[in-house]
Amino acid sequence: MKTTLSRLALGCAAAALATAAQAQDKTLTISVYSFAQDQYKEALYDPFEEICGCDVVVETGNSVERMAKIEANAADPVIDMAVISTQDALALAQKGLLAELDTAKLSNFDKLYDSAKDPNGDGMAVGYTYYASSIVYRSDLLEIESWGDLLSDELAGQVALPNITGTQGPLTLMMLDRAMGGSGDYAPVISTIGEHADDIVTFYSRSSELVQLMNQQEVIAAPVGKFAWGSFKEAALPFAWADPVEGQAGGMNVMIMTKDNGNEELAYQFMDYWLSTEVQTKVAEMQVDSPANKEVVVSDEIAENLTYGADVIDNLNIMPAADIVEQREAWVEQWNTEVIQ
Incomplete structure (x- = not known):
C-alpha cells in the first residue's frame, strides 16, 4: 500500500x-x-x-x-x-x-x-x-508656420528630416509638396530636398535618435509623429508642436x-x-x-x-497605404541618387 x-x-x-x-x-x-x-x-x-x-x-x-x-x-x-x-x-x-x-x-x-x-x-x-505628424521645434529660437520652413535658410544646418524608408518619410514628402503648391508629384520634392541635403543635420530612422539630437541642441526643428511627443514635452528645453498652415499629416x-x-x-x-x-x-x-x-x-x-x-x-491628411507601396521603390531610388550622395 x-x-x-x-x-x-x-x-x-x-x-x-x-x-x-x-x-x-x-x-x-x-x-x-x-x-x-x-x-x-x-x-x-x-x-x-x-x-x-x-x-x-x-x-x-x-x-x-x-x-x-x-x-x-x-x-x-x-x-x-x-x-x-x-x-x-x-x-x-x-x-x-x-x-x-x-x-x-x-x-x-x-x-x-x-x-x-x-x-x-x-x-x-x-x-x-x-497619430498626427507635425514639426517639433525650439519655441525659444523660432516659430514654425509652414512645412516649407524646414528647408528655409533660417534652419540650414539645424534641421533633421526622416529617412524616406521610415514611417514619417512619405508623410513629410506629402506635406512639403503641399507647401510647394500641391502638385501631387513628389519627385520635385525629393529633388528639392537633395538640393538642401548639405543643410540637413541627419536623415533619422528612429524617433529616439531624433530626441537625443534635439536634447543635445544639434537640431532645433524636425518632423515627428505625435506618438513621440511625450519625449519632447518632458525635456528641459522649450519644445513646441507646430500647427502649420498646410495642416498636420497623419x-x-x-x-x-x-x-x-x-x-x-x-x-x-x-x-x-x-x-x-x-x-x-x-x-x-x-x-x-x-x-x-x-x-x-x-x-x-x-x-x-x-x-x-x-x-x-x-x-x-492621410496618405493611402496603397499609394505609398506603389511609389515607394521609385522614391527610394531617387532619394538614394539625389539625397544620399
Missing part, C-alpha cells in the same frame, strides 16, 4: 511539474517600435503575462529591420505578431507573409473607430493607434499576425487585450499612443497631447 501511495504521489508531482513547464514554455514573440518600452511593459506586457501565464518576448527596431526579419523567416516564423504602419502591413500582405485576421476572436473589435477596423481593406490588419499603426506562426490563439489574446478599453486608456494616459478604441475617455489636458477623438482624426 505504501508503495502504491508513493507511486501516486510521484505521479501527481510529475504531472504538476509538467503543467508548470508547459506554462513556462508558453511564449509570445512580438515585434514593436522601440520607443516607450518601459511604459508598455507597465501597461501592457507585464499585466498580460499575469493573465496568460506566459512570457512575452519583445523585439524592437525600425520598420525596415523588422520587416526584413519577418520576410527572412517566412518559412518558419520567429515573430508571432507585430505592430507596424499601414503601408508596411500592406507590403507584407502583398508578399503573402501575413495571416488574415479572424476578428470574431477580438472581443474589443466593435469598440474601434470604423477606419481602424480594416484600414487596408484586405482583412490582414487592425488599427490600434492613430496615419495609423496597425497590428498584424504572421502567416502560419503556430501561435495564433495566444497572439489573438494579446491583440484583444491591447485593444481593450482598459489598456488603451492606460497607454493614452501615459501619453504613449492615441487610442483607436472609441470608448476611451481622457482629460482635456491629456487629449491635447494625443491624436484623440473623431474630429481630430477626420481632419488628418
Whole structure:
C-alpha cells in the first residue's frame, strides 16, 4: 500500500511539474517600435503575462529591420505578431507573409473607430493607434508656420528630416509638396530636398535618435509623429508642436499576425487585450499612443497631447497605404541618387 501511495504521489508531482513547464514554455514573440518600452511593459506586457501565464518576448527596431526579419523567416516564423504602419502591413500582405485576421476572436473589435477596423481593406490588419505628424521645434529660437520652413535658410544646418524608408518619410514628402503648391508629384520634392541635403543635420530612422539630437541642441526643428511627443514635452528645453498652415499629416499603426506562426490563439489574446478599453486608456494616459478604441475617455489636458477623438482624426491628411507601396521603390531610388550622395 505504501508503495502504491508513493507511486501516486510521484505521479501527481510529475504531472504538476509538467503543467508548470508547459506554462513556462508558453511564449509570445512580438515585434514593436522601440520607443516607450518601459511604459508598455507597465501597461501592457507585464499585466498580460499575469493573465496568460506566459512570457512575452519583445523585439524592437525600425520598420525596415523588422520587416526584413519577418520576410527572412517566412518559412518558419520567429515573430508571432507585430505592430507596424499601414503601408508596411500592406507590403507584407502583398508578399503573402501575413495571416488574415479572424476578428470574431477580438472581443474589443466593435469598440474601434470604423477606419481602424480594416484600414487596408484586405482583412490582414487592425488599427490600434492613430497619430498626427507635425514639426517639433525650439519655441525659444523660432516659430514654425509652414512645412516649407524646414528647408528655409533660417534652419540650414539645424534641421533633421526622416529617412524616406521610415514611417514619417512619405508623410513629410506629402506635406512639403503641399507647401510647394500641391502638385501631387513628389519627385520635385525629393529633388528639392537633395538640393538642401548639405543643410540637413541627419536623415533619422528612429524617433529616439531624433530626441537625443534635439536634447543635445544639434537640431532645433524636425518632423515627428505625435506618438513621440511625450519625449519632447518632458525635456528641459522649450519644445513646441507646430500647427502649420498646410495642416498636420497623419496615419495609423496597425497590428498584424504572421502567416502560419503556430501561435495564433495566444497572439489573438494579446491583440484583444491591447485593444481593450482598459489598456488603451492606460497607454493614452501615459501619453504613449492615441487610442483607436472609441470608448476611451481622457482629460482635456491629456487629449491635447494625443491624436484623440473623431474630429481630430477626420481632419488628418492621410496618405493611402496603397499609394505609398506603389511609389515607394521609385522614391527610394531617387532619394538614394539625389539625397544620399
